[in-house]
Amino acid sequence: MEIVPNNGDDRTPVVLVTGLDPDAVARTAGAFVAPGTTLVHHDLSELDAGRVRRTLRTVDDDGNERAHQHVLLLEHGCVSCTLRNDLLPLLRHLHRRAGVARIVLQLDCALEPEALAFAIDHAIVSDMPGFPDAPAGDDVRIDATVACIHEGDWLEAATGDTTMAEAGLSATVDEGDERTIAQVAVGQVAFADALVLVGCDAALRDAWESARLAAVLKRLAPSAPIIMETPHRQMNPILAAQLLAGIPAGSRRGRIDSPHDPLLRDQPPLDADCGVEIVAFEADRPFHPARLHEAIDQLLDGVVCSRGRLWLATQPDAALWLESAGGGLRVGEGAPWLAALSDAELEDVDAERRALAALRWDEVHGDRHSSLVILTHRPEQPQAIVDALEGALLCDDEMALGQAGWQGFDDPFGLAHTDPCDDLPRVADIELTNREDNR
Known part of the structure; x- marks a missing residue:
């Protein structure tokens, strides 16, 4: 060879x-x-x-x-x-x-x-x-x-x-x-x-x-x-x-994605096939942490994997990063929102990320948003997942409370744990599986 x-x-x-x-x-x-x-x-x-x-x-x-x-x-x-x-x-x-x-x-x-x-x-x-x-x-x-x-x-x-x-x-x-x-x-x-x-x-x-x-x-x-x-x-x-x-020129070849990179890699098929389907979820308002904690149970059954960033109402400075596979799920600290950075810190941010953020910039909340990609393998799961996630978003009355009011919400994602032997730069805040002994 x-x-x-x-x-x-x-x-x-x-x-x-x-x-x-x-x-x-x-x-x-x-x-x-x-x-x-x-x-x-x-x-x-x-x-x-x-x-x-x-x-x-x-x-x-x-x-x-x-x-x-x-x-x-x-x-x-x-x-x-x-x-x-x-x-x-x-x-x-x-x-x-x-x-x-x-x-x-x-x-x-x-x-x-x-x-x-x-x-x-x-x-x-x-x-x-x-x-x-x-x-x-x-x-x-x-x-x-x-x-x-x-x-x-x-x-x-x-x-x-x-x-x-x-x-x-x-x-x-x-x-x-x-x-x-x-x-x-x-x-x-x-x-x-x-x-x-x-x-x-x-x-x-x-x-x-x-x-x-x-x-x-x-x-x-x-x-x-x-x-x-x-x-x-x-x-x-x-x-x-x-x-x-046969490996295409643009393949990742060891490249590590950042939490704010595009989630759909290499243009996967978006139609359903044999009950397998990609669900892309986007939201421009934050999640209520307690309701989100309940909603993510939907990602533990009938799902091959999911990944994405979450805007949590109680944590305005950085996105949370979610990854799941089968019956295991991890939510951890991701990367700061651009809206939370100083002018000096913004100068060090990749130009492509700044350009993407500008396309969805909000005068009040900046680039904060939630974006998830979920690969399901059961036909009934896509709608159940979307319904659960939408139900976990803040309602209009909660949005009106503003950041000061949101800080009073119960937050089960607030305790961080760092493993010194973990090679990946992510902090595991909470891990769930669908086994009864871990509920």
């Missing part, structure tokens, strides 16, 4: 291969291994023993393959810190190593590519002799994220509420990993530039369920090319090259 350089960028390209099916991830990652490629895999199966096993597989320009394995001891019991302290310096070293034209990261199913991409671009790697203190993103660039999906069980996983710990897929040494499988599965696909769909045996395939899965994927990752892997046609270097060649 020829490795095509990105003209004008001498950073080493990185391909992330992710998914819940470890065999499919291994096959796909292996298909990208060609002369000049180094594959890196951190195996988390020995977490209970406090170990992470890292394998390096390298193919030189002559086609000779070498493999090296190293056992890492967990840094104060934290997988995130252990990987960050090992992987990020390793990427910088590989960039300088002769003969390494591309790096393939075979991710354990418990790892989320978005968090890793953020760490690569933003976590400063220091105390490396001969290297300036800098993020690994100064030396490497994410060329593609490829997600592997099993046709038979991915949608069930992506709409459920089982936690990673309950499934034995935890990325922690204890049972504290409260992420749901749905959150990880949806995050892997939504961040992907290309998809590998592992097909069921023809005798086991349900045509309706296959069509429903296709409808979900077209809306979750609309620009991602898809290759179907079957028992008779498994991933190989030719298919891997075709997959990378």
